[in-house]
Amino acid sequence: MKDIREDIAWAQINTDVLKSLENPRRLYWVILFVAIAMVGVAVGCEVYQYNMGLGVGNFDNPHMWGLYIASFIFWIGMSHSGTLLSAILHLMHADWRKPIYRFAEAMTTFSLMTAGLFVAVHLGRIWQIYFALPYPNMRQVWPNFQSPLLWDAMAIFTYLSSSILFLYIGMIPDLAICRDNMHSGWRRKLYTALSLGWEGTDRQWRNFRMTYLTIACFLIPLAVSVHSIVASDFGMSQQPGWHITSFPPYFVAGALYSGCAAIITLFIILRYVFKFEEYMTMPILKKIVRLTFAISMVWTYLVWVEYATAWFGHNPHDQHLLLEKATGTYAPFWWMMNFCASVVPLILVFKRFQTNIPVLFAVSLLLNLGMWLERWMIVAPTFADGYYPWTWDHNQWPSLVQWGIVFGSFGWFTMLFMIFCKIFPSVSMYEVKEMVYHRSLATKRLQATGELAAAGKGAH
Amino acid sequence: MSISTLFENYSEFRHRHPDGDVPHNPYKWAMAIDLDACSGCNACSVACYAENNLPVVGREKFAHGQVMHWMRIERYWDQDGREFPDRGARYLPMLCQQCEAAPCETVCPVGATNHTPDGLNSQIYNRCIGSRYCSSNCPYKVRYFNWWDYPSTDNVWPAEMNMQLNPDVTVRGKGVMEKCTFCIQRIRGAEIDAKTQGRLVRDGEIQTACMQACPTSAISFGNLVDPESKVHKQWRAQQVELDKHEQVKDEEPGGTDLRGYRIYEWLAPYPSIMYLERVRESEI
């Protein structure tokens, strides 16, 4: 099982990565066009819904929220691992992060953008969405800062913009590389502009290091707060099944979980589409897989804490709701959710599967399915079996319009991601260089102590 | 904005609703509904349709649970496993409880639903963006959302029918939340009259549409602050206190012999509607 070669030429790294920006393979186009088609579906549904009203989604009283909110939480969650992992691992100097953090952060940014769309799509009067912004106006009407939804908006805005900055700052040296290697066309102009005249001087590097470190430090509490706030959309309400103390950590764990699963999926896709076997190596994959497994167990624990709270807490409404989930209309999905998210990951304990690409691909998809269902199972059953028995409703089923938009959102995400990978280096070149450099130094020290047979020629 | 107004407002509205030391003044609108008198005839509900421009959604949308009745009559059976319901049914007119600490108010992102100084839970249609968080958080599920654009839907208000629409009440378009307002158009009308005549609203001056129609006069509505009002007397006679979520009388050993109660009092939304329990003759 081979890892990145320590003696790989730095120039080689540049050329390899820059190749991923050149003319795409057919596979790339296929993926891109499928994605765009999916987006088309969603846009169609949304236009229809916009004109007719949300009734076309087959909402009703009490089923006020549906797949939109469920998917919103899903995408927010998806966004987490990216930045969080990148930041945490950066602080811990885990060098295996370096080849993969770039696309992980891109994933964060784009899934956040997708999540934002769901908030808009969900609204009854999307054209009035700006009412939720704190803009000064003659009537002196301001949004209600007590509403968790508003905290959401604030947190997501902060998270999105910070993630983009983090991604961008970390990319500047690479953009300089691109600038130096592209000698014509709009790309050159783009890179020249974006690289801000970076020359890798000592002064730039010094401040760069400090800045990058600081933002990383900020991002960790931020990421945690974002999903706790999403959790408080539910936790702050009085409804059975939502009003649960363990929700914030539970949501954060779920977020990391689905994020890691998504990283595995994308890791595998990129590895093939852009031929990154050299950099996205098995040892790295193995590390992510183990991390994912660990988090899956944390999540499993927390979900059982939730059930336990509902069951042993003396609130008959919560108990009833739990029973309904397990036996009622939603039972199939609820059980599938528990299976996908708690049982499936057990496969990952077997060493031979930790590097078995096909298995991992399937598993990662199942995990994400499970996590999407989990979000749905948080939202829908509470509406079906709230406090008031007269308005219980077990017959409501999301219409094709809702499903269409959810379906399309995956296309939207893929589209953005694929376009990103063609314009920006999805593997961080300068950090891979650092990685191999430091590793080779380490080896050299060993050689110096003469314990190791002479091999490798120093820095390069 | 100035710092002084900031502090004035802060101290003025610092109290939590409901609050003993800072009561509503001069008005706190409330209801008492006698379930022993209520016969479940639906007159109140239809009257509400007439007064408040409620759309008739038709069979299909009703089947989808998109009905808009602000006032719904619920029919419950005794659950003692008898072959026949030989004690009859139990009827409950359910409408917005105009909670003092309304769960719906705090969660609205744009502040489209607020607490008015006279103790109502107001809904501002043209501020609402339709996030539906309020309804999600309502324990009684008495908020109704405009899933469709009813004014432009066939056979909701076709020509001529639209001439019946009450000019004092907005016709709601798609995408906004709505609910019982305690017939706020009537309340405001009376309050303004009273103000111009330099007096307070008299008890019985305001009748909500449901109360006015009710053939058994099961519904009474009035100002809870006014010690002379019927509602105030009823609440006091039943020892139900607005700002408690556990009534003293309920602690009495062997339970109370008073009928007054509020639904989901223990959730502490402090509803403004007191119901009087249904009574059944024990000798027959």
Add this chain to the structure above:
Amino acid sequence: MMNSDFDRRDFLKVLGWGGTAVALTGCGNGMVESGKETVVSYVETNDYMVPSVSVYFNSTCAQCDAGCSITGRIREGRVLKLEGNPDSAINRGKTCGLGQAGVQNHYNPDRIRAPLLRTGNSGEAITWEKAYALIDEKLKGVSGNEVAFLTGGMSGHLKVLLGNYMDSIGSKNHFAYEAIGPAVVRAANKKSYGVEMPRFNISKARVVLSFGADFLGAWVSPVNFSQQYAQFRKGADGHKRGVLIQVESKMTITGANADRWLVVRPGTEGILALGIINALDAHGVNIPGDIAAAVKGYDKDRVSRDTGVSAEQIDKIADILKERTPSLVLAGSAAEGYAHGSQNAAAINLLNQVLGNVGKTVEAAAVVPFPQMAPATGNTAALKALNDGLSAGKYKVLFSYGSNPVFTSPAAMKFKDNMARADFKVVFAQYLDETALQADLVLPLDSALEDWGTQIPEYMAEGAQINILQPLMEKLHADTRGMGDILLALVKQRRAEEYKPFDDYYGYLRAAVLQNKAALGGAHQADNDIFWNETLSKGIIKLDGAQHASLSVKSGAAGLSLPEPSAIDAQYPLQLIPSVNASLRDGRNTNQPWLQESPDPLTTIVWDSWMEIHPKKAAELGIVEGDIVEVTSKSGSLKVQAYIFPGIHPDAISIPLGRGHEAMGRYAKGYGVNPFQILDMVYDKETGELAMHETRVKISKTGERVIVVKDEGPVGGNQEGQKIVPLMPTDKANLSKEI
């Protein structure tokens, strides 16, 4: 309220133009008589017509025959809402849902806009002149007794005018028809009390024992009874809270409010009544000898065997009736709907006599001292007579007003076909309903909110009163006419000179009222105009001095013979109970969407018909909610969704009346089924009334299943152990401190 003396007609014109202006801007339909449009701008309206300020006028609700007085709220010339008129002794400012929907009858988009003449299968719009001329011409050829006039219940000056018209054409064939009127009970009351419709003092009673009288729902005068009921529950003048016992085979809304709801085998109400008398005798209540003798056979065991009511229950009832007086016993539509309905009613009334309620809780009602205006109550016997006549070809010309026999008569009666035998059929209608579709000439009527008239309710609450109908706004459609105006025009064809002074029905009415000013309590008022305007502004003429009819109690159980409960018919094992829904009644109001969407109080079903069946029976037949079942009687069959309903006798099923229209309008057509169609033609032995409950049916699953459209949730009427509607037994409750 306005008493000032300006000319109402002008006022209404102005009002009307205002309304027109709104209408034109509002919905853009030209409702103004062509050539007369003068749209008055709001800046120059009359003083008493201020934009955005409401004015109120009193009139009378015509949604049913109870005669509640209403106050209409009018703004910008449009009537917006109807409230009860507090001055009326009948409804005291209250209304029912049905009454609230009156505005939807008025603004209904499916109203007929112009006279329609049938040419082949299509109708062509013609002018009124042409229509009148046509009627005149058609009547020329035929003799008076070849003309038949079918109406619903009628009263007031309209009835007088109709009488005169019938005289003028020398016809005696006026048939007053009500599909679901309490005709048998009327007859029975006449026998037992000497009056058809006495006053029932529910509020004074301490126990009400009702045999299928749905007095909170659709029986006689529900709004009045509901108010009395509230009093009765509160325990008027120092009494304890009143006790309501309801005896019936299918739970009505009244049954749903009873302290004790007793399910009896269909048709055995009378037996139970006699059983109770017997039990009272046993409990030492003093019973006249002949009655005691007559009920001797009805001992507890037999009665409880026949009726299914347990013996101890009968004892309990006897007890409570004995100790809590006065009580009130009511015989309602459920008891009367059988071949032996008269006996049932008689037996039940007998209970009132035995308990000495007559004169206390059953009182004589005040009567209006104008017999020719007194209500002509309808019945089904009249329809039968008409139908026989038609099938025998006796009638060449048929007028129909205020009823819809093609919809409300049993299909077995073949009324539709027999109607076709008449050469010329004129139908006065607001909608193209099933009957109107069979007509040769359809004459569009004003709505009750546009028309003039007087009405005398059959059930008089306290003092006698004459109700005034007056327009609450200008006509909505230029080419509709009030029934009064039409009759006047018709009668003028015959007796022109006699009716010359009255250029319209309004004039006739005004003259007629002023003629009897003194008798109508206007003696003090010299000025006719003032008196007239006062009368209109009140909307009610109260006749304080009016006589009360005297009750003549014919006690004794003579000729009281109740049949044994009929044995189970193997082929048609179930009894069909066509239930009367408080808001839809016999189907004349079905095209009002508020009523379609207001859930049935017991099943919460909307916009559709259903078959109620007891859980036990359903389990037996493997029927679950939403199953489409075929209900077959000897006379026909229909398919309807099943609803599992505990409040019904296991050997009976129930389908509500009023739905299942094939015409009438967008809100009525195609919703539900019409159980009238499958009723067997069984008649009450004494009165010859159609016995509505005598139809026996069999049911079979079709295999289809639908989701029942209803308001209740998946757990139905279950509170899931929460304190939502708790129940407090009287021995726990302390009602004394209540306000």
Add this chain to the structure above:
Amino acid sequence: MSKRHLLALFTDFDAAEKVVTELRNLGIKGFNAEKDMIVKSPIEHPEVEEFLGDRPVRVQWFTLFGAVGVGALLFLLVAAAQGSFFAQMKGGKPIVPFPPDFVLAYEFFILGGVYITVLGFLICAGLPARRSPLYSSKVSEDQIGILVQSEESASGTLKSIFTKHQALEIQEEAGK
């Protein structure tokens, strides 16, 4: 007196280190090693600072100000908005409810921190900057560049030192 600019490229950090230390120790006249010497490298490398002598980083002060200042400012703004604009009375809650405002302040704190830090970075690192004429794309690939600025007189010695240490390439340009 005009200045001269020299850029020399070296294979790796070790080579660069030798050159830098030498230049600093020699103390050539007309050349200030502390001010006139810039090292350009393809990767971020702490050792560079060590042999280059410590040069201060001030980004963290921006961070401090941003986090605390912006956080506090926005918190006050929200509180003021609730208290002194259109009063939204929420049943059961005071008009300026602190728990929610603290949640928001938490986000503002981070928001301000990140934004101002980035601003600080641009200022401290002097970005965006015009590219200096002496630049080789090799630097962004795998070579270490040393850019010096000196008097005419000193340039000779500097060049000789570079060549002595096997500079792969030496670019020079006459300053204005």
